[in-house]
Amino acid sequence: MIFWIASYPKSGNTWLRALISSYYYSNDGIFNQDLLKKIDQFPTKKYFDEFDYNKKVATDTCKLWIKAQEKINVNIKELKFFKTHNIFGKINNYDFTDSQNSIGCLYVVRDPRNVFTSLKNHYQLNDNQAIKWMTNDKNFIYYIQKFEQNGYSDFQFISSWNIHYKSWKMQKKIPIKFIKYEDLQNQTYIVFKEVIKFINEITNNKEKINVDKIKTVLKTTSFEKLKKNEIDQGFSEAMTTREDKNKKIPFFNLGPKNDWKKIISDDLKIKLESIFEKDLKELSY
Numbered sequence: 001m002i003f004w005i006a007s008y009p010k011s012g013n014t015w016l017r018a019l020i021s022s023y024y025y026s027n028d029g030i031f032n033q034d035l036l037k038k039i040d041q042f043p044t045k046k047y048f049d050e051f052d053y054n055k056k057v058a059t060d061t062c063k064l065w066i067k068a069q070e071k072i073n074v075n076i077k078e079l080k081f082f083k084t085h086n087i088f089g090k091i092n093n094y095d096f097t098d099s100q101n102s103i104g105c106l107y108v109v110r111d112p113r114n115v116f117t118s119l120k121n122h123y124q125l126n127d128n129q130a131i132k133w134m135t136n137d138k139n140f141i142y143y144i145q146k147f148e149q150n151g152y153s154d155f156q157f158i159s160s161w162n163i164h165y166k167s168w169k170m171q172k173k174i175p176i177k178f179i180k181y182e183d184l185q186n187q188t189y190i191v192f193k194e195v196i197k198f199i200n201e202i203t204n205n206k207e208k209i210n211v212d213k214i215k216t217v218l219k220t221t222s223f224e225k226l227k228k229n230e231i232d233q234g235f236s237e238a239m240t241t242r243e244d245k246n247k248k249i250p251f252f253n254l255g256p257k258n259d260w261k262k263i264i265s266d267d268l269k270i271k272l273e274s275i276f277e278k279d280l281k282e283l284s285y
Helices: 013-024 060-075 112-123 127-135 144-150 161-170 181-186 188-202 211-220 223-233 266-275 277-282
Strands: 002-007 080-084 102-109 176-180
Touching (some): 002 060, 013 080, 013 102, 013 211, 013 223, 102 161, 102 181, 102 188, 127 266, 161 176, 161 277, 176 181, 181 188, 188 211
Parallel strands (some): 002 080, 102 176
């Protein structure tokens, strides 16, 4: 069965996947990038290759979301983690997922002011572009660098930042653990242990939580270690610059130093807090 690791872009999904893959897919808890690759993304082209659809139409894979997940669950009997940035909802009356194909979800939400600063770097946006990006309720992403061969096969409908987190938080179809990135950052051991407990309960895994393994996982997935790993080996999820397609933008950029209080202007702070006022209160930011 599919277990989702879901989030709006630039909200901590990669770090959570690094933690989970190191704990569940290694013997010793030591992180490496090959472990991260064991958690695939959905939707992606390879899960639609055997189906008939028009890759030049952005939403045409939506009709195949459930069919592709049914195929995944037929071929893989054990628990399978998947990363997604898709909202939990419908497009053209097609559900993204359902309780027959999904066993649970971990959702990471992050302070939108820090999402804003991270998006600007990752997608090379200015202030106005980043705000428009986060507030566009029709927003979607796809693998631009492989558009010629893939078209819109990797289409993910993300909508706006607040619609995204609410779509997952409010759904009642599958069990969900809602995680604030800031809690994971400030109390990593406690929060990650709760994550493992949630996964094990949902999947009826009776194995005792390995505390020593958790400690090793945390040591090898610190921001400093992940950043060094990217410098030494590169990182497949890093974007290229607009000016030079061979030059990568560091994926692990600021990490704990990504503090909106020290980065954005007072005027921009007021603007963002006005846009997301209700959400900031709801999430206690």
